[in-house]
Amino acid sequence: MAGKAAIKINGAHTGIAKPRKKRRMLSSTFDRKSLMLFFLPAGLFMAAFLLFPLLKLVYDSFFDVGDNYDGRTFVGLKNYIKAFTSQQFQADSWHTVVYVIVAVGVETVLGLALAVILTNKYKGFKAIRTFILSPLMIAPLVAGLVWKFMLSSQFGVVNVLLMKIGLIHSTDSILWLSDSRLALISCIIADVWLTTPFMMLMFLAGIQSIPDSLYESASVEGANKWQIITKIIIPNISGVLFSALVIRVIDAARTFDIIWAMTQGGPQGSSELLSVHIYKMLQRYGDVGYASAMAVIFIIVLIAITLITQLRQKRR
Amino acid sequence: MFNEKFGRNRRDNVWIIIMYALAVVFLLGFIFPYLYMLFSSFKPSADVISVHPTFFPKSWSIENYLKVFQTSDIGKFFANSFIAAAVSTIICLLLGSLASYAISRTSLSKFSNFLLILVLCLKMIPVSSIVVPIYSLVQQFGFYDYLPVLCIVYAGVNMPFVLWMMISFFKDVPRDLDEAAAVDGAGPFTAFFKVILPVVTPSLISTGIFTFLLSWNDFLIALLLTSSEAKTVPVALSEFLTSYSLDLGPMTGAAVLFSFPVIILSFFLQRYLVSGMLAGSVKG
Incomplete structure (x- = not known):
């Protein structure tokens, strides 16, 4: 039906589109109805498995929900007040912020260094690039398991290597996963290994889009390598840099699988991120109202970051 | 330089x-x-x-490899992982490309912009927060541990990602193509399947690879929605390392089997991966 209408409108003339029968055209080929027809199937899927769960979280956050969802009492903002005053929530928010800043910071610096190195067209660099990219598509869960295995204090290879080069005396002098000061850092190591290749790939694409003439004029003016990196490369890939940072910040904040595989948030909650805490409260302890309130706060923050950065990007 | x-x-x-x-x-x-x-x-x-x-x-x-096959139904879990990832990818590509084509063609209208922002916001929702409500929804309808439902849930959860990626691809397809098709008498559906879709095939492949891997690599959704019949490999992997058993040997074997195809794939499909990553971010 919508198709026929479009034919009439577009076929009947050669100049300006004349909307007939009050049909509002959104573009030269689409009216509102065909937009809906195109969007609806995908929209239904998102409504069922994203929008509905989200609304359920919002709804539940205003209730005290009994175990197994039997019986609920409206409690207003009590769950939100509980969240903001809970020490665990504050601690886990802090862990999340540390995780995001450290992991994304290290990934950006390493990714940038790698991109600058590997953009050289020296012999063999293409192969090296391919191999460095190999963690790119590995499951976060597998990355967590691999690093848990390597950082183990009983049979981990990392401590053995550190001992061989003389940094530590015995293989159990660094308890990567069971020392509460190190557990979060260990998880960050796994994250860095997993996602630095992504950063590198983004930056490489950015660097390769810089026109050669910029380098040429810089070298005519006698710029050294460092100046070329700081004055030409970094300013010219700032767009890519910004996008990559936004993607990674949101992804790092949502990290779940790596933490779950390596520490499940332990020891003593020292590596617990918000995502893990919310999941535990929902799944294990059944405090649905409280957990939903935390989830809503968390999601609002993520969406706010997204929308603000999106606006900034559009203005560029 | x-x-x-x-x-x-x-x-x-x-x-x-x-x-x-x-x-x-x-x-x-x-x-x-x-x-x-x-x-x-x-x-x-x-x-x-x-x-x-x-x-x-x-x-x-x-x-280790022998043990993996002897002690667990790993072959079935691989089949489950593959089916769930493949079916959800097909659903996502088919429905997602329709929706994103329409949004890309109407991007000047307020309504279409609203849909775009909605999709973006849905894309940011952490799975760890919504997976429990999804679980209770699935449980309510009695579809726990049922592979087709896992496919459908993956399709839903990955849909915003597909839309976001495809919209930027469709924006690069000149509108003259649509208009030429319309002049020839094709409606939006015909124009889409006959004219537009063939042009964006490489982009569909990029998007398809990413979508497939999103489902293939998922752990949390499968952990909550499956137990034995529809269990996927990541869930099985995590079970090698529980507090009761520390079966590291078979775990390394299964992890290699699970990741090796993906690494090989990424070697050969780098071109698609790069264009996909850039589309998902820079132009967005």
């Missing part, structure tokens, strides 16, 4: 040597974990949990 050859002057040579040294150090750092896992998987099970681990196996063995 980055194109000169060896030997122009000494400073350049020093620079080139530094570049090679750094590249090799990074290379070793990044492939070490993976190679270690690979070599460990070919050690006898007892050596994997030795307190004096070696990089290369002292004696080569496929004991």
Whole structure:
């Protein structure tokens, strides 16, 4: 039906589109109805498995929900007040912020260094690039398991290597996963290994889009390598840099699988991120109202970051 | 800067040597974990949990792989993982490309912009927060541990990602194509399937690879929605390392089997991966 209408409108003339029968055209080929027809199937899927769960979280956050969802009492903002005053929530928010800043910071610096190195067209660099990219598509869960295995204090290879080069005396002098000061850092190591290749790939694409003439004029003016990196490369890939940072910040904040595989948030909650805490409260302890309130706060923050950065990007 | 050859002057040579040294150090750092896992998987099970681990196996063995197949239904879990990822990818590509085409063509209208922002916001929702409501929804309808439902849930959860990626691809397709098709008498559906879709096939492949891997690599949704019949490989992997058993040997074997195809795939499909990543971000 919508198709026929479009034919009439577009076929009947050669100049300006004349909307007939009050049909509002959104573009030269689409009216509102065909937009809906195109969007609806995908929209239904998102409504069922994203929008509905989200609304359920919002709804539940205003209730005290009994175990197994039997019986609920409206409690207003009590769950939100509980969240903001809970020490665990504050601690886990802090862990999340540390995780995001450290992991994304290290990934950006390493990714940038790698991109600058590997953009050289020296012999063999293409192969090296391919191999460095190999963690790119590995499951976060597998990355967590691999690093848990390597950082183990009983049979981990990392401590053995550190001992061989003389940094530590015995293989159990660094308890990567069971020392509460190190557990979060260990998880960050796994994250860095997993996602630095992504950063590198983004930056490489950015660097390769810089026109050669910029380098040429810089070298005519006698710029050294460092100046070329700081004055030409970094300013010219700032767009890519910004996008990559936004993607990674949101992804790092949502990290779940790596933490779950390596520490499940332990020891003593020292590596617990918000995502893990919310999941535990929902799944294990059944405090649905409280957990939903935390989830809503968390999601609002993520969406706010997204929308603000999106606006900034559009203005560029 | 980055194109000169060896030997122009000494400073350049020093620079080139530094570049090679750094590249090799990074290379070793990044492939070490993976190679270690690979070599460990070919050690006898007892050596994997030795307190004096070696990089290369002292004696080569496929004991771990045999154990994986003997102690678990790993073949079925691989089939489940593949079916769930493949079916959800097909659903996502079909429905997602329709929706994103329409949004890309109406991007000036307020309504279409609203849909775009909605999709973006849905894309940011952390799975760990919504997976429990999804679980209770699935439970309510009695579809727990049922593979077709896992496919559908993956399709729903990954849909915003597909839309976001495809919209930027469709924006690059000139509108003249649509208008030419419309002049020839094609409605939006015909124009889409006959004219637009063939043009964006490479983009569909990029998007398809990413969507497939999102489902293939998922752990949390499968953990909550499946138990035995529809269990996927990541869930099985995580079960090798519970507090009751520390079956590291078979775990390394299964992890290698699970990740190796993906790594090989990413070697060969790098071109698609790069264009996909850039579309998902920069132009968005």
